[in-house]
Amino acid sequence: MLKRGLLILLLATAAFAQNDEPQQPYAPNRRAGEGEGPFKRLIIRGATVIDGTGAPPMGPMDVVIEGNRIVEVRSVGYPKVEIDPARRPKDAEREIDGSKMYVLPGFVDMHGHAGGTEQGTTAEYVFKLWMAHGITTVRDPGSGNGVEWTMHERDRSAKNEIVAPRIVPYIFTGSSMWDGGAINSPEQARKFVQSVAKRGGAGLKIIGAGDPVYDPEILAALIDEAKKLKLGTTTHLSQMGVARMNILQAARLGLGCMEHWYGLPESLFTDRTIQDYPVDYNYSDESHRFGQAGRLWKQAAPPDSAKWNAVMDELLKLGFTIDPTFTIYEASRDLSRTMNAEWHDRYTLPSLWEWYEPSRKAHGAYWFDWTTADEIEWKNNFRLWMAFVNEYKNRGGRVTTGSDSGYIYKLYGFDYIRELELLQEAGFHPLEVIRSATMNGAEALAAPTGKRPEFGLVRPGMLADLVLVDENPLHNLKVLYGTGAIHLNDTTGKVERIGGVKYVVKDGIVYDAKKLLADVERIVAEQKGVR
Ligand SMILES: [Zn+2]
Secondary structure: OOOOHHHHHHHHHHHHHOOOOOOOOOOOOOOOOOEEOOOEEEEEEEEOOOOOOOOOOEEEEEEEEEEEEEEEEEEEOOOOOOHHHHHHHOOOOEEEOOOOOHHHHHHEEEEOOOOOOOOOOOHHHHHHHHHHEEEEEEEEEEEOOOOHHHHHHHHHHHHOOOOEEEEEEEEEOOOHHOOOOOOHHHHHHHHHHHHHHHOOOOEEEOOOOOOOOOOOHHHHHHHHHHHHHOOEEOOOOHHHHHHHOHHHHHHHOOOOOOEEOEEEEEEEOOOOOOOOOOOOOOOOHHOOOOOOHHOOOOHHHOOOHHHHHHHHHHHHHHOOOOEHHHHHHHHOOOOHHHHHOOOOOOOOHHHHHHOOOOOOOOOOOOOOEEEEEEEHHHHHHHHHHHHHHHHHOOOOOOEEOOOEEEEHHHHHOOOHHHHHHHHHHHHHHHHHHEEEEEHHHHHHHHHHHHOOOOOOOOOOOOOOOEEEOOOOOOHHHHOOOOOOOEEEOOOOOOOEOOOOEEEEEOOEEEEEEEHHHHHHHHHHHHHHHHO
């Protein structure tokens, strides 16, 4: 989301650079017992593998990991038939019995803000919620805690000094993200991008935080310079920029990816050029912003119309990536469901809960007078939006999985799994959902670099980033929630909870996902106790 007081936050970031005090506590060093390995030779035995390409499950398979790499994925027999030991890879330093487990590539959250002072979160809290839900890579869209903070945690995660996913920093385009002044000319735009590259950024999140970055010549310079320096580009094309530049126009300039949906319905206008704003609309009133956003898709060309097809075809031809983040808008269509999600009690920090509550000053807290009509508009809005995204996927477009949690009653990790469910609701087969969450994310991150992805598939040669779960996620994606899925056991007649990620493997290190979640529960209990 576009952070509340982004400018204030960014100014605070500049202050941080001077006094070296982190805005949000850094993650503690990895303690003894937090993760095992990497191993000389780890073998996950007899598992059912979902490889991430969209191929169906296959098993029993032995997955061999040496150090931080997958070296072999071998079929060792047939379902329900005893495995011949002679056919199996040998010499394991450590074995995991995977005979009742599904093994998937680690998930990529393409829209993961690391929390901050607004939410009252710590890095440990956010990182462990991510890891406990199988998220082994996060693109930080904007690096709102500051470039230095983000690089610091990225580097420590890369060395496995902390329990955290791989962090891929994209940097906000805003004058407060560097000391070079306003980004108000093509020359300044190029200098800004050079400074991002120099400081180790992987890409740009183009957003108009007070700078005219959607002026065509400035946007063109940002994108062109990013391409030269092999940086990725994405945008949150807010209402304040879209009158000047819609998504199709930006994609024509070479933009690689978009967040959310902003600028897409505007690309589909046929009988207007500007959204039908009520005359008393004020962008700084978030009930206006989100309320009217729910009435936007119906103003665009309808599914399968000539315009709808033409825009889609052109985006496809440009190789454009869509990162929809359906989940972060869910409260708009069903506030009660989202507020009352079953994980809040145990896993949502009181400070985060306060941040979610109705406020004219907090971002995403626009529940001043949220009505039945607003929710119905949003339900219809979702249908049109989902139809576009599903068809984009059907025609070969790349759709990735991002959550944007930490706002609007959406919790880190848990609401990434909710995004998987919403992709299925949009029309994705569960295998298409998994592919979006794994291979597609990895490919989108690698594309600007010109290199091949190093993770995102269960395949020899890939980095060992894996999710292990003892239920079939294709049958029910809910088994990936930390709280598991409800299941009536017909043998015992009892209701039980099944699933929850069992192990998450990152860089060859095996983490017990339930232990990570127990740590989060403790952190929440401690904050509650203090209050
Ligand atoms: Zn965001």
